[in-house]
């Protein structure tokens with residue numbers, strides 16, 4: 001984002017606007033809430049509690065136009081190789097394309113292959129769930145263990161937790177991701193081999209964590225049931241048939257996807273098999289349909305009414321003009337507890353970059369913020385102190401279903417009251433005078449009031465987005481996730497980075513491969529003195 005006319009205009013807007021508060025904006029315009037809200041397919045997005053006015057918004061839309069956002073959106077959907085450092089198309093949207101229209105990559109329509117794998121996933125998940133496909137001893141497969149990491153874990157894990165209400169209660173879903181042997185051991189301790197299906201989920205089928213965990217699980221199964229049982233108990237999700245065969249999984253038991261599906265964008269592909277097994281293929285398909293609805297909205301709606309575009313531009317406004325490089329996502333829904341960790345990868349692995357598409361180092365603006373979050377109301381009792389009274393504001397997304405999947409007594413009303421209260425409190429704050437008056441009304445002495453009034457005041461003016469979904473369903477989950485995918489994409493376009501590669505994860509992997517034989521005593525450690533002494537210290541304890 002070199003200093004263009006758009007950037008300059010926004011800098012001027014910032015200088016004009018920076019001291020205007022949210023309270024000022026609401027006092028001035030009683031229609032603000034309705035003016036800055038969008039309703040789409042069961043999703044209500046209220047973005048009025050953000051620090052902008054019409055002029056700021058206009059300048060942000062101009063910035064998007066300056067970056068040819070509409071054309072870039074089209075380029076993504078139509079299969080252009082926009083992941084330039086890996087020379088790949090970016091077509092997670094094709095995985096949820098039910099329009100019947102072709103999607104071309106290198107002159108070939110990818111849709112027939114996508115439909116073929118979806119049909120195979122349907123047959124397989126139906127067969128496992130109804131007991132047509134059984135374990136080697138004839139037992140029903142009731143434990144589903146997904147072995148994968150990063151993009152091959154976080155999406156299915158988050159979705160299976162989110163859709164628990166829709167899951168078959170006879171099926172137990174487990175996820176093994178970490179190389180830490182504890183991850184494997186704790187799952188294997190709970191299950192019986194004859195009732196277990198292992199899904200080895202790895203796009204490349206070279207990832208050390210996944211292959212090591214899969215080997216351990218395979219050995220455990222073979223020890224109990226023999227080599228011939230592998231075909232009934234192991235399937236693979238991958239783009240790499242050769243490596244799957246070498247590992248010892250029949251390629252007939254492999255569900256393919258393709259290099260135009262990025263790891264962290266892959267839960268819509270074969271990587272979603274554990275979701276289909278847990279909740280049934282129809283629900284999995286509904287999730288794809290929800291995402292497709294958001295895709296259509298994103299692709300076809302003018303920028304000014306486009307939910308992911310508005311989210312992205314507001315994020316850019318805080319990140320690059322207010323210099324706030326943090327961002328919170330707080331679902332008020334127990335089922336969405338793991339959405340923030342999923343979004344952490346989506347956002348931070350996509351936009352945590354400092355090299356531009358034109359191959360220049362970024363030195364004069366910030367890209368992706370640090371994202372964190374957790375489920376409300378739990379997190380009100382942990383990090384919300386900082387959100388309310390920390391020295392810097394943290395823009396927050398709140399997500400809440402109007403109707404709970406477990407409406408019982410007053411629980412949901414209390415939950416709803418809390419999310420609305422938090423957003424209001426962050427925005428309005430409490431002046432020192434108000435705090436003093438409250439203390440006075442509570443009978444405190446003037447000395448006590450003096451001592452406490454500042455601590456009990458809140459600056460306010462802290463922005464948030466509010467997303468109200470009617471109810472959490474596979475469809476609304478699909479919509480929400482696709483919405484965040486597109487938000488991340490738009491920000492990448494404006495920051496002029498490749499949101500679809502992840503070179504930043506490589507250096508640590510390389511060094512770990514060097515350190516491993518050193519720890520094992522097979523090679524001599526040659527590092528900086530800190531790393532060398534740590535290796536020596538750990539070796540000594542382990543001996």
Ligand code: G6Q
Pocket residue numbers: 149150151152201202203204205206207210262263264265349502
């Ligand atoms: C995601 C990343 C990364 C990847 C994992 C697992 O976009 O590429 O998180 O998903 O490293 O990779 P494999 O699926 O190849 O094992």
